[in-house]
Amino acid sequence: MSDFTKVAFIGSECYPFIKTGGLGDVMYALPRALIRQDCEVRVFMPYYKCIPEKYKKDMVYRGSFMMDLCLDGRTFYVGIMETVVDGVIYDFIDNREFFDWGNPYTGLWEDIPKYCYFSKAALAVLNYMEWIPDVIHCHDWQAGLVPVYLRTRFADTPVGRARTVLTIHNLRFQGICGIPHMKYWTGLPDYLFDYPVFKQNDDDANMFKAGLAYADRITTVSATYAQEIQTTFFGEGLNDHLSYHSTKLKGIVNGIDVEQWDPARDSLLPERYDASSAIAQKKADKRALQEKLGLEVDENKYVIGLISRLTDQKGLDLVNAIFQDMLDDNTQVVILGTGDPRYEGSFRYYESVNKGKVCAYIQYNEALAHQIYAGSDALLVPSLFEPCGLTQLIAMRYGTVPIVRETGGLKDTVKAYNPETNEGNGFTFVDYMTSELLGAIDRSKDLYFNDRGRWDEMVLRDMAKDVSWENSAKQYLDLYHELKNA
Numbered sequence: 001m002s003d004f005t006k007v008a009f010i011g012s013e014c015y016p017f018i019k020t021g022g023l024g025d026v027m028y029a030l031p032r033a034l035i036r037q038d039c040e041v042r043v044f045m046p047y048y049k050c051i052p053e054k055y056k057k058d059m060v061y062r063g064s065f066m067m068d069l070c071l072d073g074r075t076f077y078v079g080i081m082e083t084v085v086d087g088v089i090y091d092f093i094d095n096r097e098f099f100d101w102g103n104p105y106t107g108l109w110e111d112i113p114k115y116c117y118f119s120k121a122a123l124a125v126l127n128y129m130e131w132i133p134d135v136i137h138c139h140d141w142q143a144g145l146v147p148v149y150l151r152t153r154f155a156d157t158p159v160g161r162a163r164t165v166l167t168i169h170n171l172r173f174q175g176i177c178g179i180p181h182m183k184y185w186t187g188l189p190d191y192l193f194d195y196p197v198f199k200q201n202d203d204d205a206n207m208f209k210a211g212l213a214y215a216d217r218i219t220t221v222s223a224t225y226a227q228e229i230q231t232t233f234f235g236e237g238l239n240d241h242l243s244y245h246s247t248k249l250k251g252i253v254n255g256i257d258v259e260q261w262d263p264a265r266d267s268l269l270p271e272r273y274d275a276s277s278a279i280a281q282k283k284a285d286k287r288a289l290q291e292k293l294g295l296e297v298d299e300n301k302y303v304i305g306l307i308s309r310l311t312d313q314k315g316l317d318l319v320n321a322i323f324q325d326m327l328d329d330n331t332q333v334v335i336l337g338t339g340d341p342r343y344e345g346s347f348r349y350y351e352s353v354n355k356g357k358v359c360a361y362i363q364y365n366e367a368l369a370h371q372i373y374a375g376s377d378a379l380l381v382p383s384l385f386e387p388c389g390l391t392q393l394i395a396m397r398y399g400t401v402p403i404v405r406e407t408g409g410l411k412d413t414v415k416a417y418n419p420e421t422n423e424g425n426g427f428t429f430v431d432y433m434t435s436e437l438l439g440a441i442d443r444s445k446d447l448y449f450n451d452r453g454r455w456d457e458m459v460l461r462d463m464a465k466d467v468s469w470e471n472s473a474k475q476y477l478d479l480y481h482e483l484k485n486a
């Protein structure tokens with residue numbers, strides 16, 4: 001068998017077309033890394049109305065057909081729009097009934113039918129286009145039904161010979177609804193609605209659970225999270241199910257696209273820099289950031305950034321609780337994020353009472369994110385749980401020191417600074433406690449203000465650290481080969 005492996009990526013978001021978080025980054029970067037390792041990759045995602053016109057205008061219509069879906073055999077239109085970017089082919093599944101909403105995710109009642117349709121349509125499109133992959137790599141619950149449909153409705157069709165990998169990016173989201181609603185929309189037979197597959201409890205069915213049962217392999221985005229999700233605290237109700245399937249579960253840590261995130265070539269930065277110019281140029285980026293955000297312009301201030309979905313996952317209750325304590329006359333805080341109104345409101349409040357010292361930018365803003373990664377000294381990621389986390393990787397690439405809680409991928413990617421040996425990449429804490437978070441921030445300040453030489457060495461160490469996809473893409477490739485040759 002040739003080493004040239006065909007892989008179909010199926011997922012609900014992909015940068016630059018649509019991105020709400022790290023899943024969008026991975027769906028963009030991993031295929032690009034794989035094609036450099038002799039894979040042929042196609043990415044399948046919904047043709048959402050909110051995809052910007054500048055991308056839509058380059059898409060080409062590749063055909064359409066009608067597909068049955070529900071228990072009563074209702075049929076739906078499936079259109080295929082295609083575009084190619086840097087050697088990766090993107091196929092968008094078009095259906096106005098499902099994808100004409102403002103946002104990709106609108107609430108489970110609508111999202112469950114939407115992603116039942118999407119999962120089944122993606123397989124039907126593969127047959128329609130006569131492009132049969134060796135491996136179908138599905139991402140999160142929205143593509144969770146792909147392995148189930150593949151082994152049932154599509155078993156005797158050409159695509160039926162493909163093998164599946166299902167990656168858990170975040171177990172918090174699972175696609176759970178009442179059994180009748182799920183039975184109706186999937187149109188799948190009754191025998192699947194028992195505990196080993198769909199059944200969650202007496203009333204509910206779970207799409208992710210079913211996909212995990214039927215996938216040939218399960219991966220998640222760090223080795224630590226692969227262990228954590230087999231425990232009650234992190235398992236989100238699926239820990240026993242995952243322990244049962246643990247022989248096919250593996251953690252492969254995420255990387256970032258080091259071309260997309262490159263301070264030496266980043267056109268969104270006021271000043272670009274590489275390792276040789278970072279220490280000076282980051283100060284210029286800091287001043288530009290302070291000026292843009294209405295903070296006191298002073299390159300000697302310690303600037304702590306936070307770029308995040310504003311949800312409980314990200315440890316923001318801790319940040320809230322210590323907000324005033326982490327500030328001092330020489331420290332500034334910049335927050336970029338949207339989400340839970342509770343956090344949006346409290347961060348706005350802290351800005352209003354700390355004018356010139358704090359900026360809470362409650363928006364999703366790609367360009368500003370780049371400028372914060374470059375212009376901050378440290379980036380705060382104190383998550384309650386974090387499957388991998390990309391912001392700490394981007395920060396290191398930009399010479400910005402991460403302050404993280406040791407959980408999931410944060411634990412696997414940030415080595416704690418050791419003052420004895422002068423090694424490490426950032427400041428970490430273990431227990432989910434305000435005093436621990438504050439302790440880590442204080443240690444970072446101590447090094448920044450009292451031993452700038454060592455601080456600068458850490459900046460350069462972080463910039464030199466390999467955070468690319470290279471290694472992890474190889475591990476995925478090995479997994480694909482194993483499945484292909486099995």
Ligand code: ADP
Pocket residue numbers: 020021022023025307308309336337338363364365366369388389390391392
């Ligand atoms: P998650 O997927 O849980 O949201 P990750 O750390 O894996 O967390 O990925 C977050 C991604 O989203 C990063 O690329 C980060 O820069 C980006 N991001 C998060 N919030 C914003 C925002 N408000 N504006 C711009 N980019 C954001």
Ligand code: GLC
Pocket residue numbers: 021022023026169170221254386387388389390409
């Ligand atoms: C999820 C996780 C995040 C991870 C991302 C990409 O959204 O919350 O930790 O980095 O997926 O895998």
